[in-house]
Amino acid sequence: MGNFYCLYLVLLLFCFGFCVNTLSQADSSSDAITAVYIVSLKQAPAAHYFEEQLRRHNRHGHGNNSRYHPSSGSYISRVHDSLLRRALRGEKYLKLYSYHYLINGFAVLVTPEQANKLSKRREVANVVLDFSVRTATTHTPQFLGLPKGAWSQQGGYETAGEGIVIGFIDTGIDPTHPSFADDISEHSYPVPAHFSGVCEVTREFPSGSCNRKLVGARHFAASAITRGIFNSSQDYASPFDGDGHGTHTASVAAGNHGIPVVVAGHHFGNASGMAPRS
Structure with a gap:
């Protein structure tokens, strides 16, 4: 009788240990390391069908707005959802985004093993962490x-x-920007003997705007003004930059070295052009 109780106790302990081990394995599998992967498909994105849609619109006065057309964002999203269901049958995952226009793909939270499954699907072009x-x-x-x-x-x-x-051929340049000052260095800029450009003077770009750093500036607004498409509320008939883009690109290439970048009181380091003494 005592042996029977001992055997019964051993069986209970064994069963209890087995259950605990099984539960711990289930917990560990549910806590498997996951990460976000970007999955790109071989099927073309919506932008690929833009020309086709434009031709259809010109012929019929409307494009193809069907939710079943490959250019439809909802169609592409359904393709993504279908792929995930088929590739990861019954498994847990979380799709974060579907990308429709420039690329056909999606962002999904999965385990490395699940990412590997997705990468082996014939519809998939690549899977990137x-x-x-x-x-x-x-x-x-x-x-x-x-x-x-x-x-x-x-x-x-x-x-x-x-x-x-x-x-530079761009939106203009701001001559007051410190990236184009010629007096911040102990070594003065030499006058480029081989340059014979012009520094146009306008109300927004007064005399003295050019210097040994910014050696010339011209504007070419005559055509836009003549054609009646010049927007004086956004631009200047002047070398002065009404947009900011030209000033930015010029400073990236040739701006002075060590210029503090401060935005809304926050300091983002010191900027430099790639050829700061040009």
Whole structure:
């Protein structure tokens, strides 16, 4: 009788241990490491059908707005959902976004094993692990390796680009921006002997706007004015930048070195052009 109770107790302990082990395995599987993956499909995105839609609109006065047409965002989303259901039958996942227009794909929270299953589907072009990035606009020279590369070969940022004149065709330039000042360095800018450009003077771009750094500026608004499409509320008939884009691109290429970038009181580091002495 005592042996029977001992055997019964052992069986109970065994069953209890088995159940605990099973539960712990279930918990560990539910806590499997997941990550966000970007899944791109081989099927074309909606933008691919833009020309077709435009031709249809020109012929019939309307495009194809059917929710079953491949250019429809709802159609593409349903394709994504169907693929996930078929590839991950009964498994847990979380689709975060469906991308319709420029790429055909989706972002999904899955395990690495599930991502591998998706990558093997014939409809899938690639599966990429999502990752974080940080804005590094003021660190572009370091990103390109300029301090130890091209700049060092030119004698450092103090002389990198010296003697070179870079031309921009853009929305204009703001001559008051410190990226284009010629008096912030101990070494004055040399006058480029080979440059014979013009510095146009207007109300917004007065005399003295050009200097040894900003050696010339012209505007070409005559055509837009003549055709009646010039918008004086947004732009100037002047080299002055009414948009900000031209000032930005010029500073990226040729802006002075070490210019503080401050937005709404927040300091984002010191910016530099790639050829700061040009």
